Amino acid sequence: MSELLAVEDLTITFPTGRGPVDVVKDVSFTVGRNETVGIVGESGSGKSMTSLAVMGLLPRGAVTRGSIRLDGVELLGRGEGEMRRVRGEQASMIFQDPLSSLNPYYTVGLQIEEMYRAHRRCGRQEARKVAVEALAQVGIPEPERRAGHYPHQFSGGQRQRVMIAMALVCSPKLLIADEPTTALDVTVQAQILRLLADLQRETGTGMVFVTHDLAVISSIATRVLVMRRGEQVEYGTAEQVFAEPRHAYTRMLLESIPRIDDELPADEVTS
Amino acid sequence: MARYLAGRIAGLVVILFLICLFTYLIFFKLSPDPALMICGKTCTPDRVAQIRSVLGLDQPLTEQFWNFLSGLFAGRDYGSGANLVHCSAPCFGYSFQTSQSVWEMILDRLPVSVTVAVGAAVLWLIVGIAAGLLSAVKEGTWWDRTAMGLALGGSSIPNYVLALALQYVLVVRLQVLPFPAAVPFSDDPVAWFQSYLMPWIVLATGYACLYARLTRANVIDTLAENFMRTARSKGLRPALLLRRHALRPALTPITTIFGMDFAALLGGALITETVFGLNGVGKMAADSIAKNDQPVIMAVTLLAAFFVVVGNVVVDLVYTGLDPRVRVR
Incomplete structure (x- = not known):
């Protein structure tokens, strides 16, 4: 099976006042077409750095080693100009806080259009049509009217829908979702997860889902990579990792998930 | 929107009335x-x-x-x-010194102050914003350090020192400019430009330094915003990234400050006008204070207050146009 994304021995090093520090060490994983791979870990574990490395968006000064191949093409060591054509066109990304991730000064329609126009030759009219379709696809009601609205005029869940519409407007092969549901409340979280799963089924996009929340991972990912302090502590299929975690850290993470049969009062569990 | 505007204008009237009252009390009751x-x-x-x-x-x-x-x-x-x-x-009454109508004196001198203010503003906006932007983009390089060092120094030079130094170098030593004398634009555009060039530079220097530092800080803050990361992840061209996504959020707050500074300057630049012998409102204010010409003092104070207060309202209106988040729906 040809892998969509193959990350091999990825190491990311930052220069600091006390010498270089590896924030990610020898991480390897693959993502197949139409597959979702979860990267789990607490904050500072290097999971976001790993996803930014795929996009070529690491902060200045970061040094990467190893290999990141997207659809068989090596991404590490590519120039900024080449990476720009990868971003949005082949791989795109959605982020944790959709409000601060959208530019408050421009309408959501324009922000989707400009992404489309960065990669496709077309006029504004056509791009606007595509943007409205994209908004409709992610379940924004009255998309023609809403395209003319600003990010602050949307609710949190809708903003993340806008982000998803934008990320998928050029039909990328890979979608990286960096904690996309963390800032949302639980019912909205479930809606966004369902939307992502539905869209994936329709488009066949491979997905990297970064989160600190194992419960979310279990509902969406087929394979799981567990990271801690920049190192890969566990990697396997979701069933494997959840049923028989090999590493003590994974067991600890699993145990930290609140369970229904814990000592919660009955009225808090209904919904 | 209309209600908001009406409220602002009502507040404006109250403030101007109070300024009127206090100025009157101070200058007519406390002076000889x-x-x-x-x-x-x-x-x-x-x-x-x-x-x-x-x-x-x-x-x-x-x-x-x-x-x-x-x-x-x-x-x-x-x-x-x-x-x-x-x-x-x-x-506004008649000058105690010359018996001229104060309002006519103002009408006579306002064009000079406006010319000084507009020219300086154009200069400091171009220089300040360009330098700040370049520094932000090249953060940490020698250019950034040099520009910001100069900006810090430039904003701490008093206007009169700069004015005298400039006159000494350009007029006395190098003789590239004639001694400043106000020439109307219609008489001789070149001489007009030469007569205003030094006042513009002097007035613009301090502001340009301040605006360079502000622009740099705002652009650097904006570049670190989450939406900039999103914009980069979309594969946009760097020019579009900077022009559309970084510049507007970074420069919008500067509009506010500019509005205030410019409005204050319309009321006359006392020191610069006096040093260069320009017959603007600022020089009129300085002269009237020296001679205790109360009607004139009163008028220039009210005029300056009027510009600042109106400038404030204009700034608020412009801001609502620039930032969709504060737009009144």
Whole structure:
């Protein structure tokens, strides 16, 4: 099976006042077409750095080693100009806080259009049509009217829908979702997860889902990579990792998930 | 929107009224008797009393203030009978020194101050924003360090020092500019430009340094925003990234500050105008204070206050246009 994304021995090093520090060490994983791979870990574990490395968006000064191949093409060591054509066109990304991730000064329609126009030759009219379709696809009601609205005029869940519409407007092969549901409340979280799963089924996009929340991972990912302090502590299929975690850290993470049969009062569990 | 605007204008009227009142109290009650000053050295008590009655100074304070205020809107008459002088609205009275109508003096000098302010503003906006932007993009490089070092130094040089230094170098030593003398634009555009060039530079230097530092800080903050990361992840061209996504959020707050600074400058640049001998409102203010010419002091104070207060409202309106988040729906 040809892998969509193959990350091999990825190491990311930052220069600091006390010498270089590896924030990610020898991480390897693959993502197949139409597959979702979860990267789990607490904050500072290097999971976001790993996803930014795929996009070529690491902060200045970061040094990467190893290999990141997207659809068989090596991404590490590519120039900024080449990476720009990868971003949005082949791989795109959605982020944790959709409000601060959208530019408050421009309408959501324009922000989707400009992404489309960065990669496709077309006029504004056509791009606007595509943007409205994209908004409709992610379940924004009255998309023609809403395209003319600003990010602050949307609710949190809708903003993340806008982000998803934008990320998928050029039909990328890979979608990286960096904690996309963390800032949302639980019912909205479930809606966004369902939307992502539905869209994936329709488009066949491979997905990297970064989160600190194992419960979310279990509902969406087929394979799981567990990271801690920049190192890969566990990697396997979701069933494997959840049923028989090999590493003590994974067991600890699993145990930290609140369970229904814990000592919660009955009225808090209904919904 | 209309309600918001009405509220702002009502507040504006109240503030201007209070400024009027306090200026009046300070300059007419706390300073020496104007009648004595007008009368001069060869003065008799009769003459003083006569002047007081013509100016209305023998009336109670509230009456005097009311006359002043109504004069602003409806005009007023001084003296009576054959000596009656009508001062049409807006009446700021007559200069104690030259007996000229104060309003006419202002109309005469305002174009000079406006020219000084507009030219300086254009200069400092271009230089300040360009330097700040370049520094932000090249953060940490030698260019950034040099520019910001100069900006810090430049904003701490007093205007009069810079004005004298510039005159010494450009006029006396290098002789590239003639000695500053106000030339109307219609007479000789080149001489006009030369006469205003130094005032513009002097006035713009401090502001340009300040704006360079502000622009740099705002652009650097904006570049670190989450939406910039999103914009980069979309594969946009760097020019579009900077122009569309970084510049507008970074420069919008600067509009506010610019509005205030520019409005304050319209009321006259005292030091710069005095040093370069430009007959603007600022020089008029300086002269009137030196000679205790109360009607003129009153007028220039009110004029400056008017510009600042109106500038504030304009800034707010412009801001609602620039930032969709504060738009009143």
